[in-house]
Amino acid sequence: ILNVEQSPQSLHVQEGDSTNFTCSFPSSNFYALHWYRWETAKSPEALFVMTLNGDEKKKGRISATLNTKEGYSYLYIKGSQPEDSATYLCAFAKSGAGSYQLTFGKGTKLSVIP
Amino acid sequence: ETGVTQTPRHLVMGMTNKKSLKCEQHLGHNAMYWYKQSAKKPLELMFVYNFKEQTENNSVPSRFSPECPNSSHLFLHLHTLQPEDSALYLCASSPTDSSGTYEQYFGPGTRLTVT
Numbered sequence: 001i002l003n004v005e006q007s008p009q010s011l012h013v014q015e016g017d018s019t020n021f022t023c024s025f026p027s028s029n030f031y032a033l034h035w036y037r038w039e040t041a042k043s044p045e046a047l048f049v050m051t052l053n054g055d056e057k058k059k060g061r062i063s064a065t066l067n068t069k070e071g072y073s074y075l076y077i078k079g080s081q082p083e084d085s086a087t088y089l090c091a092f093a094k095s096g097a098g099s100y101q102l103t104f105g106k107g108t109k110l111s112v113i114p
Numbered sequence: 115e116t117g118v119t120q121t122p123r124h125l126v127m128g129m130t131n132k133k134s135l136k137c138e139q140h141l142g143h144n145a146m147y148w149y150k151q152s153a154k155k156p157l158e159l160m161f162v163y164n165f166k167e168q169t170e171n172n173s174v175p176s177r178f179s180p181e182c183p184n185s186s187h188l189f190l191h192l193h194t195l196q197p198e199d200s201a202l203y204l205c206a207s208s209p210t211d212s213s214g215t216y217e218q219y220f221g222p223g224t225r226l227t228v229t
Contacts, residue, residue: 004156032215032216034217034218036218036220042222043118043204043219043220043221043222043223044204044218044220045219045220046217046218046219049215049216049217051215089156089157091157093216098162098169098170099216100145100162100164100208100209100210100216101147101159101162101169101170102159102216102218103156103159104156104157105156106154106155106156107156
């Protein structure tokens with residue numbers, strides 16, 4: 001059983017604040033680490049797929065880093081806006097056959113207060 | 115129509131009913147997935163099909179029966195469900211060629227309530 005943990009489970013931030021949250025995953029048999037954003041009443045949508053240790057990806061005010069040796073990834077949101085309110089999911093892909101199959105964490109629910 | 119679609123969006127069924135969930139993707143992907151989302155739990159992978167062949171069955175009870183007639187369509191047939199099967203059922207698709215990152219594209223889900 002693969003263990004993917006996310007913390008915190010939820011957080012509330014004021015508009016304009018920057019925030020970050022963590023995903024931890026197995027440090028062996030790594031293939032990729034995915035981040036998804038899931039807004040209420042919508043479909044989860046991919047933010048980043050990261051494959052290399054030390055990877056850093058950015059999309060607008062959101063960025064992510066990856067440490068495969070110690071098995072963690074951080075997601076950062078700079079200057080949070082109300083539209084950033086969503087649940088952020090990370091998912092681990094194991095190397096080998098079937099590396100397209102993902103194991104998800106429980107998510108971090110972010111609420112941005114105007 | 116583009117992306118991943120699911121029907122119905124909401125379903126209420128009794129424990130003795132038989133119903134089916136439908137998923138369709140217009141992205142040309144090879145793999146399709148069924149996930150279950152229950153309260154306070156992570157997305158749980160139920161079934162995976164790659165090129166219409168089932169490659170994963172995550173110890174799912176036989177009252178859930180998947181069907182993948184082609185790479186674009188996926189069904190989940192439901193019969194004699196239990197109230198604890200009430201959940202959001204999500205379909206997803208992804209490419210599976212080894213050069214890719216296998217990013218998954220999700221449908222909007224079917225909210226299932228078993229009474």
